Amino acid sequence: MTRYVVIGAGAVGLALAARLHLAEIPVALVARGASLDVVARDGVRYTDPTGTRAVAVPVADRAGTRLAPDDVLVLTVKAQQADDALGEWAWQPVHDPADPHALAADLPVLVLQNGLATEAQALRRFATVLSASILVPAQSLEPGAVAVAAADPAAVLSIGLAPDGTDARVDALVADLQRAGIAAHSTDDVLPWKALKLLGNVNNAVELLGGSDEERKALSRELTAEARTVLEEAGLEPADGAERDEAVGRIRIQPTEGWEPGRASTFQSVARGASSVETDYLNGEIVLLGRLHEVPTPLNAALQRVVGASFARGEAPGTVTVADVRAVAAR
Numbered sequence: 547m548t549r550y551v552v553i554g555a556g557a558v559g560l561a562l563a564a565r566l567h568l569a570e571i572p573v574a575l576v577a578r579g580a581s582l583d584v585v586a587r588d589g590v591r592y593t594d595p596t597g598t599r600a601v602a603v604p605v606a607d608r609a610g611t612r613l614a615p616d617d618v619l620v621l622t623v624k625a626q627q628a629d630d631a632l633g634e635w636a637w638q639p640v641h642d643p644a645d646p647h648a649l650a651a652d653l654p655v656l657v658l659q660n661g662l663a664t665e666a667q668a669l670r671r672f673a674t675v676l677s678a679s680i681l682v683p684a685q686s687l688e689p690g691a692v693a694v695a696a697a698d699p700a701a702v703l704s705i706g707l708a709p710d711g712t713d714a715r716v717d718a719l720v721a722d723l724q725r726a727g728i729a730a731h732s733t734d735d736v737l738p739w740k741a742l743k744l745l746g747n748v749n750n751a752v753e754l755l756g757g758s759d760e761e762r763k764a765l766s767r768e769l770t771a772e773a774r775t776v777l778e779e780a781g782l783e784p785a786d787g788a789e790r791d792e793a794v795g796r797i798r799i800q801p802t803e804g805w806e807p808g809r810a811s812t813f814q815s816v817a818r819g820a821s822s823v824e825t826d827y828l829n830g831e832i833v834l835l836g837r838l839h840e841v842p843t844p845l846n847a848a849l850q851r852v853v854g855a856s857f858a859r860g861e862a863p864g865t866v867t868v869a870d871v872r873a874v875a876a877r
C-alpha cells in the first residue's frame with residue numbers, strides 16, 4: 547500500500563499529513579528543529595472549523611525515515627527550499643528486497659510549491675514527478691500546529707505529471723486525497739493550473755506592505771494584470787478556475803480558531819522569523835518570464851525588490867509601503 551512521505555512540517559505539510567492520517571492512509575511526516583520535537587511529543591495540532599484535534603502522525607527527521615518501494619514523496623517545503631530538499635533526498639537508499647540499488651530518485655515525488663520552478667528542479671533528479679496546484683487556507687505560526695479554515699473539502703488540488711500527462715499514479719493519489727476530505731482532480735496539462743495559482747500568489751507579499759486597504763487592493767489588481775500579460779506572452783494561458791469550482795469543489799472559508807484572513811504563507815514566514823521568503827519564486831517568476839520574453843514587469847520587479855531588501859534588513863511587516871513599491875516601479 548502506498549505510504550506518503552511528507553517532507554516539510556509547515557502549514558501545508560502538517561495539514562496534509564494530519565488529513566491523510568485521520569483517513570487511515572499511511573503517512574510519514576519528515577520534520578526538523580522544533581517541529582520535530584513537538585510533533586513527536588504531542589502529534590500534529592490540527593484545527594479546522596469543527597475544532598482542534600491532536601493527530602498522532604508518525605514523524606522523524608530525514609535520517610530516521612527509512613524509505614520503502616511503495617513510498618511516494620510529497621514535497622511541502624517553500625519554493626526557495628525545494629532544490630536543497632530534492633538534492634538531500636534523491637540519492638538516499640530505498641530498502642527494497644527486490645532491488646539493492648533502489649534510490650529515492652526512483653520513487654514518484656509530488657511537488658506542491660507555488661510558482662513554476664520546482665518541477666524542473668525535481669525532474670533533474672527524479673524520473674516521475676507529479677505536480678499540483680493546491681488551494682488550502684492553512685496557517686502555521688507555531689511548531690507542530692496548523693489551522694485550516696475549511697472542511698470538506700479542506701483543500702482543492704489539480705494534479706498531473708510534469709511536464710504534462712497523467713497516469714494511474716495520479717488517479718490513485720486523487721482517490722486517496724478524496725478519502726482524506728480533500729477535493730482533487732487529475733489533469734494532463736497541469737501547467738495552466740499552476741499559472742492560474744501564480745496569478746493570485748503574486749499578491750502574497752502585498753500583505754507585508756504598509757498603506758491603506760484600498761492601496762493594497764489596487765496594487766494587487768495591477769500585479770495580477772501584469773502577471774497575466776506575461777504568462778500569456780510566454781504561452782502559459784492560465785486555466786479557468788470557475789470550471790474547477792463547478793466540477794471538483796471549492797474552498798468555503800469558515801471561522802476557525804488560530805486562522806486570520808490576509809496572512810498567506812509569505813506573511814507567515816516573516817511572522818515566524820523565517821530565514822527566507824518565497825517572493826523570488828512568485829513575483830520573481832513573473833520577472834524572469836518577462837525578461838525571457840521581453841515583456842516589462844515594473845510592478846512585480848518593484849515588489850520583489852522592496853520586499854527582498856526589507857526582509858534582508860530584518861524589518862517587521864508594514865515597514866515598507868505600497869507607496870515605496872510604486873516609487874520604485876516609476877523609476
Ligand SMILES: NC(=O)c1ccc[n+]([C@@H]2O[C@H](COP(=O)([O-])OP(=O)(O)OC[C@H]3O[C@@H](n4cnc5c(N)ncnc54)[C@H](OP(=O)(O)O)[C@@H]3O)[C@@H](O)[C@H]2O)c1
Nearest residue numbers: 554555556557558622623624625627631659660682684811
Ligand atoms: N500556507 C498555505 O496556506 C499555502 C497554500 C497553498 C500553497 N502553499 C505553498 O505550499 C508550499 C509550502 O508552504 P507552507 O506555507 O507550508 O510553508 P512553511 O509553513 O514554511 O513550511 C515549510 C516547512 O518545510 C520545512 N523544511 C524546509 N526545508 C526542509 C528540508 N530540507 N527538510 C525538512 N523540512 C524542511 C520548513 O522548516 P524550517 O522552518 O526549519 O525552514 C518548514 O517547516 C509553498 O510553496 C507555499 O507557497 C501554501
